[in-house]
Amino acid sequence: EPEVTQTPSHQVTQMGQEVILRCVPISNHLYFYWYRQILGQKVEFLVSFYNNEISEKSEIFDDQFSVERPDGSNFTLKIRSTKLEDSAMYFCASSEALRPGSDYHSSYNEQFFGPGTRLTVL
Amino acid sequence: KQEVTQIPAALSVPEGENLVLNCSFTDSAIYNLQWFRQDPGKGLTSLLLIQSSQREQTSGRLNASLDKSSGRSTLYIAASQPGDSATYLCAVNGRSGGYNKLIFGAGTRLAVHP
Numbered sequence: 001e002p003e004v005t006q007t008p009s010h011q012v013t014q015m016g017q018e019v020i021l022r023c024v025p026i027s028n029h030l031y032f033y034w035y036r037q038i039l040g041q042k043v044e045f046l047v048s049f050y051n052n053e054i055s056e057k058s059e060i061f062d063d064q065f066s067v068e069r070p071d072g073s074n075f076t077l078k079i080r081s082t083k084l085e086d087s088a089m090y091f092c093a094s095s096e097a098l099r100p101g102s103d104y105h106s107s108y109n110e111q112f113f114g115p116g117t118r119l120t121v122l
Numbered sequence: 123k124q125e126v127t128q129i130p131a132a133l134s135v136p137e138g139e140n141l142v143l144n145c146s147f148t149d150s151a152i153y154n155l156q157w158f159r160q161d162p163g164k165g166l167t168s169l170l171l172i173q174s175s176q177r178e179q180t181s182g183r184l185n186a187s188l189d190k191s192s193g194r195s196t197l198y199i200a201a202s203q204p205g206d207s208a209t210y211l212c213a214v215n216g217r218s219g220g221y222n223k224l225i226f227g228a229g230t231r232l233a234v235h236p
Contacts, residue, residue: 031222033222033223033224035224041228042226042227042228042229043166043211043213043224043226044226045223045224045225048222048223050222055222056222056223058223091165091166093166109171110156110168110171111156111168111224112168113158113165113166113167113168114165115164115165116164116165118163
């Protein structure tokens with residue numbers, strides 16, 4: 001069964017360093033997302049991406065964050081200068097394109113999540 | 123601003139019981155609602171997606187209902203098993219939250235003991 005994959009599973013970094021988290025969405029999906037979950041807290045939306053551009057972002061997603069689809073399969077989240085409070089589990093998700101014959105926007109479709117990358121900032 | 127609440131926060135039951143997990147949301151203008159399962163330290167597994175036009179969805183021993191007008195969804199787990207032990211998350215996708223992002227509840231932590 002197709003699944004979203006993420007690498008690395010765990011990343012430890014020093015405060016102020018740049019990190020890149022990688023995701024491979026499900027192959028026929030066209031919408032991509034990043035969420036994060038700080039330990040003990042709710043899962044929070046960061047950003048959504050469609051057609052090679054950001055379609056929506058939260059207030060958390062400031063200038064320190066960026067996303068990219070560098071090739072046909074990968075989707076990355078970059079944090080330019082990590083802070084202690086960036087320590088969290090980061091989840092990538094994807095959802096499929098508009099189904100033929102459906103008038104639902106493709107964002108209405110089911111989102112599938114990867115296993116997450118645990119980022120620890122020291 | 124959309125807020126999602128899940129009750130109870132934690133539940134411990136003996137194997138074989140039928141369970142009801144509750145989810146409520148403050149803005150009824152949603153496009154869909156998704157139930158997830160999360161095992162400790164792991165990712166989110168999608169269980170069921172209910173579109174706003176639907177009343178319920180079933181998958182195996184799971185049944186999710188949606189009452190959009192009252193801002194409620196329930197996840198019914200029949201004949202619970204120890205393997206069902208996990209945190210169950212409810213998430214909504216709706217107009218007030220932005221049309222392509224999920225807003226999550228804090229989850230219900232379920233423990234099923236033999």
